[in-house]
Amino acid sequence: MPKENLFKHIRSEDVILWAGAGLSLYAGYPSGTELKNIILNDLSQSEKTDINENLPLTDLTEEYCRLKLSSRNSLINILNKTFKDYTPLTTFLHEQIASIPHFKTIVTTNYDSLFENAYHGRSEKIFHSKHIPYLDKNKVHIYKIHGDLSDPDSIIITKDDYNKFFKSNLENNILWTSVKACIASKNILFLGYNLEDSNIQVVFDKIAEGLSLNRKEAFFIAPNLPQSKINWLIQKGIHYINLTGKEFIIELISNIKENIFQDFKNQIVTPDTFRSFTTSNNLKVNIESSESSYALKSISGKNGTLKYNIDFSLNENKNLENFFSGKEFGTVEINEDNLSKFRVTSESGIKILDNDSGRLKLKSKPTSILKIDLSFTNGYEIFSQDVEVYSSQHKIEMRLLLNAGLLLLDANPKPDSTEPEMKIKVSYRLNEKYTLRDGIQFFKTLSGITSGQDVTVRFHGGNSFTKSLSFFEPFHLHSSSILRYFENLKIIEHHHHLNFPEFSIDNITDEFVDHINCIGEVIKYGELLYEEDIEVKCRITKSEKAIQELININDDNKATPLIIDYINSETLNICNIDVEIGKHEIEILEPYISNLAEVIENRNSLVIIKSKVKKYKIRLKEPN
Known part of the structure; x- marks a missing residue:
């Protein structure tokens, strides 16, 4: 389809817009026929009898100048009054065209300044050969091939003007040569023309005359042309699209909006054009470049927020x-x-x-975001805590945004319920990694919320309340257990002058947790007393002295606490750091040898030591 092909050519920045008088009608400017009538009405009755009113515009203006004794002054004054001094009714359509950065070159036969004004300094007009060497490649080039009213000598309107313009031996032909160079490498879109205008037929002929059969495509936009005119366009190798200029521009902008991001991804459109179009539509794009391509890094709203x-x-x-x-x-x-x-x-x-x-x-978007302080009965406090509140007819959820993760308090309101209080459900979501300090804060807060103690909530702004929380036994025991583990890690970290990196509690065994708790609390208190039935096994070298010492251990009158030193210093991997813990020392209270008879009778050299009162102490000796 010609229209879809034209859209693709424009989105590829491969189209020159060629604009005629019909594109300015909506703003209140005259068509070619209406301009003829304006010029005729300027003649006296006697002058009108000397001119054929049915002449084409170029011939009519030629005759007008003849009647004025070859003076163009009156004709230029009419054009100034009609185009230069007139305030347009609206500039909507030209503003829309100016919002399409894919058009790099515009050629127009119009005398008005709608395009220049619509681009607001982002364009430069070209109507004389002396402008060609100074073209700014960063601006849209507007070729006014019928001249500009700022320079009356540049105006082309009479038949003689046309003949002079297209003569190859005149300097002004440099302008036409520049236009031909543009259209030789681009597709052409004719917009705002009526095939009844003789000057457009001259333009078509000159384009065909100057270009080979290998030229790119040409498209003609106009509503409801008769088939004879469509056939004429086909003979000229021009695609016809049955739309008004306004309808086409609106459809074109919609098509660009639909495809601009994909076009950039496929490198159909340049980064500058992509950025210009998105910016004019209140988007801010961040583009990063590599040696061979460009990629979109981020999108935001022009003022920061993307709607x-x-x-x-x-x-x-x-x-x-x-x-x-x-x-x-x-x-x-x-x-x-x-x-x-x-x-x-x-x-x-x-x-x-x-x-x-x-x-x-x-x-989900929170209903409100608050900042609060929390104070618990046990003295623990947390300040300037961010809280997100989510609510619907089905539930209310508060989220405490702690550094290590989320604490969630869910309440399910029951409008028909006679219960004085809503039941609250507690849950949490830990981040993948977090610091030891943040982990302690998290589980201290969770332990406080689930412990059943009172909590005072102070809102930043003045209001506060105190509430007795329910005791959530499983959560409280769980959080207290993890908190104990974290606090003992902190003791080990401080004692050994370390700084553990971010970590998580995933894949940590209960045995490892118990071992860390033991080490931390031994460091904190100096020693730990355990009340449990343990047995220590050690192999001895038999001698009379050794046997007597074992006998003395089992003699109540001679028994004293037994201290056992481990030979090797323990090294433990904590958070991917090898920590040299030191040597363990175990003191067994009221010890006895449970297999003394076997040892004495030479049946076993492995001594089993136990505590009569099922108590023992553990201490650590610092590594050398």
Whole structure:
């Protein structure tokens, strides 16, 4: 289809816009026929009898000048009054064209200044050969091939003017040569022309005369042309599109908005044009370059906030239903199995994403965001804590945004319930990694909230309240256990002058946790007393002295606490750091040898030592 092909050519920055008088009619400027009538009305009755009113505009103006004794002054005055001194009714269509940075060159036969004014300094007009050497490549070039009223000598309107313009031996032909150089490498869009105008036929002939059969395509936009005129265009090798100029420009902008991001991705459009179009539509794009290409790094709103619309259709899914109904808050990811349609457009209508994205991630928006201080009965306090509140008819959720993760308090309101208080459910989500300090803060807060003690909440702004919290035994025991582990890690870190990196509690065994707790508390208190039935096994070299010492251990009258030193210093890997803990020392209270008879009778050299009172102490000796 010619229209779709033209859209692609324009989006590829491969089209020159050639604008005629019809494009300015909406602003109140005259058509060619109306301009003829304006000029005729300037003649006296006697002068009108000497001129054929049916002449084409070029011949009519030629005769007008003849009647004025070859003076162009009166004709220029008419043009000034009609085009230069006139205030347009509106400039909407030209402003729309100026918002399309894909047009780098515009050629016009119009005398008005609608294009120059619409571009607001982003263009330069060219109507004389002396302008050609000074063209600014960063601006849109507007070739006014019928001249500009700022220079009356440049105006082309009479038949003689046309003949002079196209004569190859005149200096002004440099301007036409420059125009031909442009159209030789670009497709041409004719907009605002009526095939009844003789000057457009002259232009077509001159273009065909100057270019080979290998020239690019040409397109002609006009509404409801008769078939004879369409056939004439076909003979000239020009595609006809049945639209008004306004309809075409509106459809074109919509087509660019639909494709601009994909065109940039496919390197059809230049980064400058991409940035210019998105900026004019209130988007700010961040582009990064490599040796061979450009890539879009980020998108935001022109003033920081990106406002956009999401249009999507979902297949049936219970989790999604709960999310959209407000039964669940948080983040939900919709993959291609649940997403049958997906489209994201900016507030101005630019398509940013569509089904090619494959998935969609949605996040609940909080009803309010607060900053609070918390004080617990046990003396623990936390200050300037951010809290997000989410609410719907189904539930209320408060999220404490701690550095190590989220603490969630869920309340399910029951409008018909006679219960004086809502039941609150506690849960949490830890970050993948966090510091030891942040972990201690997190589980201190969770332990406080689940302990059943009173908490005072102070809002930044003045209000406060105190509430007795319910005791959540499983959560309290769990959080207290992890808090103990973290606090003992902190003791080890401080004692050995270390700084543990970010970590998590994933894949940590209960045995490791117990060992860390033992080491930390031994460091803190100097020694730990354990009340449990343990046995220490050690192999001895038999001698009379050794046997007597074992006998003395079992003699109540001679028994004293038994201290056992481990030979090797322990090294423990904590958070990927090898920490030299030191040597263990175990003191067994009221010890006895449980297999003394076997040892004495030479049946065993492995001595088993136990405590009569089932008590022992552990101490650490610092590494050398």
